[in-house]
Structures are given as C-alpha cells and as structure tokens.
Amino acid sequence: MSRFDLNKFMMFVDGTTESLEDFCSDRDGFVRRWTRAAAESQRPVPNGGPLSELEQAALISLDVGALYEMGSHPYILLHFARAIEVDVNGVPFPEFDRAYKAAVTPHGYPNFAT
C-alpha cells in the first residue's frame, strides 16, 4: 500500500475534465488500465501506478472513509471525491459535504505523510 500512489491516482483523475470523465464513465476499466500501465512499463509513468486490491476497490467504489483511513492527503481526497460527486454526479455540495464528513469523522486524523 502506498499513499504516494493513491494520491497520484486521485490527482490524475481530478487533474483534467478528460481524465475525470474517463474515470467516471468506466471506473473498473480506468483502474485496470492504470495498474496495467505500471505493470507493463519498465519506468514510472504519469498515468499509471501500482495499487493494492484494497486501494483499487476503495477508488472504484469511492469509499471515502477507507481512502481517508489509508492516509490519503485530505486535500487531495476531498477534491477527488468532490469532482466525482458534485461536478459529475450533480450532488448538491451541502449534501456531499455532510456525507463526506460522516465518512471521515470516525477515523480522526490519520497520518498522511508519504
């Protein structure tokens, strides 16, 4: 498990409208391509990286609580989740904010140093 790779994935998805739409249109396929790019390359690639089974599942299901507990940087996680729920799925921000806080609050303040 790598906080760096988690953060890298979320920043990539949130980085452009194209990558955000790609992920949201096929989350499983996007994660598969991401991990395959890492496996097939001899060098690190900007659009790929190793992710554990747990990380892949949490990203695909947007399990904010799990991603937070794993030590994702909170700023990056918030904007990743917000982009999907508010910008793409049209969830009103106050509703998103309530659900987000409910997901992270039980976990307190995990260490997010990489």
Add this chain to the structure above:
Amino acid sequence: MAVAELVAVLGVPHNPLLKRAMQNGIDEDLRATHENFQDFRGRLEDARPDVLIMVGSDHFRKFFYDNSPAFMIGKAPRFQGTHPNEIRTFGLDPMEVPGDVEMATALLGTTYLNSDSIDFGFSNEWLIDHGWTVPLWFLRPEYDIPIVPIHSNTNMPPLPRPARFAALGHYLREAIAGDASNKRVAIISTGHLATDIGGPRQFLGGDSPDPEFDADAVSWIAGGDLEVAVAGCTFDRLASAGNVTLQFLNILVGLAAAGRVPDFAEGTASRFAPGPFFYWDMR
C-alpha cells in the same frame, strides 16, 4: 548607489472559494473579508510597488510528491494561472501576470546561490495555482505589476522548520536592501489560520476548527514577536488546528521580513474559516 526599497508587507488568505462567493455581490458574512481586501488593495496601490514578491504554497499542482522542493523561486518572464481542475472546481478564471526575472535572479544568484541561509530551487516555467492567483485577483486585479512567486512546502510533510520561514523573511529583507535595482518592492505572504480541508472539521459555517489557535496566531503576529511565533508553530500544534493550518508558516515570512508590529492585524471571520489579514507599511 540606488537600492531597492521594501515598501509594504502583507499577510492575506487565498481561499479559492471566495471568488465565486463574492463575484456577484457581497453577502453580509463576507463583508469584512471584502472590506479588508479592498483596504489592502488601496494601501498597496498607494505604496506603488514595482514588483510583488509572493510567498505561498502550491497545492499539489506544480509540486507534487514526485518533486517537492522546500523553497522554490519562479523566474519566468510571465506566469499563467490556473490549473484546469481549479477552473472547474473553484470557478477561477485563467489569468496571466508578468514575472520579474531581474529580481528573481537577484534573489537567487547566477553561480552559487546568493543566499547563505536558504537553498532555493528555481523554476523557469510555472503554472501558478490559487495560492497566487486569488491574492492577486483581490489585491491587484489589473495583473500589471510583475511578480516573483516563491513556493514553500507547507502541504507535504516533512516540511521546512518554522525557523526556516523566519530565515526566508530575513533573507528577503536583506536582499531587497542590498539590491541595486532601485525598485519598490512589496512582499505578499499568504496562508491560513486554523483550517481543515478534507477532514472532519471542514466547512463549519464560519466557525473555526480551533479558535484558540486563531487567537494565539493573530496575537503572535500582532505582537511582532518573531521568536514567540516561531516557538508557537510546533508541527503538532498547527496540525491539530486543522490539516492545512500548516500554511500559516508562510505568514512567518511576512513577520520576519517586516521585523516589527504590523499596522493592521486581524483574524477575519467569514462564512468560511477565519482568514489572516496583516499589513505592514514599510515606507
């Protein structure tokens, strides 16, 4: 010999949500923030700076976990802002502002680094994020005064120690005083008081996640006592006040550069977490 003159030092917030919230009128819970920015904008105009040295922290856009300098000077002839996700998420507008390559180079050096105290990195091409574009939008929306952006890592631990932020402020003051450019220089430092983003205490409807920290932090700066401020900024104290409160460290740069009690000091309440507003008239 003519030398540059430090004419103003500012400490301000850069909350990217302010722009969208304020662009179509000023609601009551944002009035104090608006008035402070308007006041600072007028003061800055009166100070007639030729260059703005802007000390802030990139938010994972330019400097990420694959490449994270402690302190970085931008020495490009122009800077554009901001990143696509900030335009989408915050409603920020693309912008462009000239850079002051001459001043950036004077701060940096051309052979060995000029500074004995700060091992700067440098960047010749840098798409700045809201840490710079938002203060500029409020303070100099004409985008006509060249800037020298300085990034500090306050987001990705391990961070430079608080004393290094003080050293940066001291270095900027000394470098400006010894610069032969005859320019009038303002330093804008930007950060947060207690602020939680992505944590359990985010967006508390105007309440602070840690009012006690806010009171302490404002009193440190208002008292002009750099040693007390540096000593107060332990990692645990800042981190416990909210997960992006560490950006308060940038305000230490302003205090160190000014070297005295500010002319204006306030933690300003709004619909968001209270924001830092500090101004030193150095003329």
